[in-house]
Amino acid sequence: MNIHYQNITIRNATSQDATTLCSWWNDGSIMAHAGFPNGINTTIEKIQKSLLTDDDAIHRRHIIEYDGKPIGETNYRNLGGGIAELGIKICVTSMQSKGLGTIILSLIIRHLFESLHYQKVVLDTNMKNIRAQRTYTKLGFKQVRIRHNDWIDQLGVAQSSIDYSLTHEDFIDHSQKT
Numbered sequence: 001m002n003i004h005y006q007n008i009t010i011r012n013a014t015s016q017d018a019t020t021l022c023s024w025w026n027d028g029s030i031m032a033h034a035g036f037p038n039g040i041n042t043t044i045e046k047i048q049k050s051l052l053t054d055d056d057a058i059h060r061r062h063i064i065e066y067d068g069k070p071i072g073e074t075n076y077r078n079l080g081g082g083i084a085e086l087g088i089k090i091c092v093t094s095m096q097s098k099g100l101g102t103i104i105l106s107l108i109i110r111h112l113f114e115s116l117h118y119q120k121v122v123l124d125t126n127m128k129n130i131r132a133q134r135t136y137t138k139l140g141f142k143q144v145r146i147r148h149n150d151w152i153d154q155l156g157v158a159q160s161s162i163d164y165s166l167t168h169e170d171f172i173d174h175s176q177k178t
Contacts, residue, residue, distance in 0.1 A: 001062055003107050003115060008100070009065040010074065012054070017063050018047040020070050023092040025137075033129045035153040056116070064090070064104055067162045071095040074108055082119035084112050101135045109139065113168045120167050127160040140173070 026039035064072040071091040141164040148156040
């Protein structure tokens with residue numbers, strides 16, 4: 001994937017991005033919304049190794065850049081049956097709450113539907129991540145289920161999450177209305 005829109009670039013992550021990803025993933029303030037308030041305690045080497053196995057047909061991690069600087073990451077995983085699971089994080093705090101998430105997700109979703117021919121995109125978010133929930137709803141995602149006390153985070157706190165789904169048809173319909 002190599003998408004350019006105004007000041008935004010979404011590109012495949014490479015081994016050169018491992019240092020940045022490691023910094024983000026080990027930072028509890030960035031990872032807390034995903035249930036890792038202490039970060040995930042990984043290494044550059046582990047990330048480099050995982051990036052080598054990225055395959056567009058199965059899984060791909062991307063770097064989100066704004067004005068040429070990394071601000072976040074996204075990834076998708078092929079679940080089979082025309083379904084892609086999507087994840088996104090805007091990791092640079094000063095770039096959050098600016099509407100970029102909506103634009104970036106829209107670009108990625110359009111690519112998944114139109115270039116990679118998926119029929120449905122699914123994702124989930126922590127129930128406490130209200131900002132993400134608003135973004136998903138704005139793009140036409142429908143809430144599929146709430147998983148109460150689904151797992152325990154690093155601090156021993158029960159976490160709940162919400163599953164969302166978006167069909168290609170719903171995305172087209174929603175895009176035409178906005």
